[in-house]
Amino acid sequence: MEDVFPVEVKLQEAEGSLTITWSDDHVSAFSLAYVRGWCPCAVCQGHFTGQWRYIESRALGLSNVEPVGNYGMRMIWGDGHDTGIYQFDYLRGICHCAACDPTGERFAERVRSKSPLGSFGR
Numbered sequence: 735m736e737d738v739f740p741v742e743v744k745l746q747e748a749e750g751s752l753t754i755t756w757s758d759d760h761v762s763a764f765s766l767a768y769v770r771g772w773c774p775c776a777v778c779q780g781h782f783t784g785q786w787r788y789i790e791s792r793a794l795g796l797s798n799v800e801p802v803g804n805y806g807m808r809m810i811w812g813d814g815h816d817t818g819i820y821q822f823d824y825l826r827g828i829c830h831c832a833a834c835d836p837t838g839e840r841f842a843e844r845v846r847s848k849s850p851l852g853s854f855g856r
């Protein structure tokens with residue numbers, strides 16, 4: 735997969751959704767709870783295990799999204815949690831739209847290997 739980056743990030747807090755439009759015109763529609771569940775930070779993920787874990791959480795609202803360099807974005811959650819930096823390939827890797835995840839398998843995942851998609855999780 736060539737490097738893609740978000741061209742539009744739309745946070746709709748009332749609906750609890752985060753919609754990302756990518757440079758290749760792909761659209762990822764996430765629920766905030768889902769994005770929070772995959773928070774990649776060390777606080778959520780704990781010690782390195784070679785796997786990403788989905789951490790169930792209440793939907794806490796997302797206060798802000800800030801760009802980090804040219805490779806990712808920081809999510810600032812309603813409970814003040816702001817240590818999660820989501821790299822673009824990571825975010826794209828959890829996209830569960832009909833094209834990325836036709837069987838719903840990805841959406842149902844609760845652990846995943848740190849490199850199922852090439853550069854994903856580098």
Ligand SMILES: [Zn+2]
Pocket residue numbers: 773774775776777778779815817818
């Ligand atoms: Zn976290």
Ligand SMILES: [Zn+2]
Pocket residue numbers: 760761762829830831832833834835
């Ligand atoms: Zn997708």
